[in-house]
Amino acid sequence: MRGQESLGVKLTLFGVSVATVAALYALFAAPSVNAEAFTAPDAYRILYFHVPFAWSSFLSFAMLFIGAVMWYIKRSEVGWIWFQTASDLGLIFGLGVVTSGPIWGSAEWGTPWDWGDLRLNTFGLLTAVAMFLVLSRRSQPDTPATRDTLSAIGLFGFALVPITALATTWYQERHPGVLVIESEDSGLDPEIKTLLLLSFFIFCIIFAGFVRLSNHRYRLAAQLEQLKSDLDKGAIQ
């Protein structure tokens, strides 16, 4: 148990340190984009965070899906721990996306948000689902019925992932297409594509660290609850 916590701390610290170096590199040394293809060429550098935030958020919802299914099928406590961790991470990374996106949008499009863009709005909804799950978990009694309801909503959230991911392919309004796969079409330098993948890899390390720590924390919380339940019996002397 202690090893889990230690590995989680190491992964998180390593990930955050490398991300800091990558952030400095992205801001000051990464190649510039074609100035004619963008309204605010320098603002693109925030994408080194925005895009990995988005992918990590999708990873969180994939984990949420697995946790919800494990809870439904096996009534698995491990599944529920995954669900809790994934909803927390979905919210953290989702908020990262919906704050970094409008900063870039303000510079590039002249407006922070486009209500007519499917990608933006489905991502907003995805983050709202994560927020709902986190707040509800904290306020509702932890009963099987509560877990069932939240799992069902989590599955709905996961169903939004492919819609959000493919939104720019199906229905592109303002949000750019899939940068890494379609980078040649978008005029991005291959080095930028490599750096984006590297940023995502760094975020994956942070993600893994968070998962370790958070799972450990929820396991401890479950043990604590069990101990408190044991103490409830005979607590009045």
Next chain:
Amino acid sequence: MGARELLSVNGLVVNRGARKVLDGVDFSVREGEVVALVGENGCGKTTLLESMAGLHSLSKGVVTRFDGGNESVVRDFDGNRGDILGFGLTLQSDGICGEETVRERIITAIRISGHSPEDSVIDEMLSDWGLGHRASDNVSQLSGGLRRRVAVLSGLAPAVMRADPTVVLLDEPSEGLDKASRELLAGWIRSLSSLGHSIVIATHDYEMISVADSVVSFESNGSLSISPGESLGNASKIPSPTTMVDVSRFSEFINWAWRMEKRNPIDTIGRATPALVAMLLAFTFATDIVRSTENYDLIAALVLAPAFITAVAAPALLKRLSEERVGDWWRAMTGSWSRATFSVVGASFILPIPILYLSWFVIAGDIDSSTNDQVLKWLWLPALSIIDVSAAAAALHLMVSDLRRASAAAGSLLLLVLVWPFLELTSALATIMESGMSFELAIGEPLSDILISSFSAVLVWGVAVIIPDE
């Protein structure tokens, strides 16, 4: 018995529809007395106990308390309610919001009765009641029995802290408690009695009845008969009283509501979500065509609509107050101005200003710059008026919430009256867009329209708050 009276009930008549639940009840409780109210289901035990807490309107009679040597009317048949300090009350439903922690609940119950004990005293109480390890848990996470322990302790704690005699009202306190908790309850009741406090218990439980010094039985003809009780049970060790401090019950309620909202911001999210959806729809309607026609009324209405929706949405406070009769517990504690307080606290203070500005940016952001400058400079004024509208809406929601059955939902139609202030604000914003801000107090000028909007909202608030409560 030479002890002085702490509470008296004179000529009490309480009706439920055409039926008299209590008919001319006279009853008093003296210092140090433990009274058990007993009788069949539906005989009126709970109604009498809750009337003593000031929770029922009386057809006739008066309930008076004499705590601290002062005579105060709890409630009379005219609806008058005196300034009663918070006191020990355990309702049949727990009266605790699930988002409160165990420790917070006990501290709130104590503080509202005018005491501010040290942490060690709270720890001691919680430990005695087997709740020490649960102190920081939300009440919603507790089992029914533990939750009941918290409710009973929060009823007893104010008297424990108080040096001069006071009254504690307990409705079916032993319901759901295990044997050890019932024995502890009996011990604490005897301790409080030995210190001069009076305890009134509505109960069916023989164990509780046997603790009482006198037993008040509800007879089938509606009269009360009083017989001596057994006064069984040994006094337990309880914490020592503390000195009284000056505490505002209303600020305690505001703190409580703010704490609950910070922990789970359902009010903010519940209001912001429909506002954002409305903004999205308004954005769709506010096309370039609408803007190019200079249809200022339409644009103003579309800009104001999201903030107005934020204001008229049912406050989350309503849900919190209806959970396990939390609202009744707070009504007993805050007295005559409870609905006014609830409606002001339930209003949306945070959202109208940011929502209105956001709405302007989204819907009319690319309007010409001189109009834009004027609106940005003065948009906060209609936003303040929307806060007044929100207080009026909260008061209407609270008024309707008193009608408990689901069919009373149609009462929300009363909110339509708030369309008037909305139209006034639309007119004000349209004028600001068209001609800029003006401070003339003439009909049709923006400042007058905003003042009329606020005044009409305050009028609706007053009608909703004062008339039904008194």
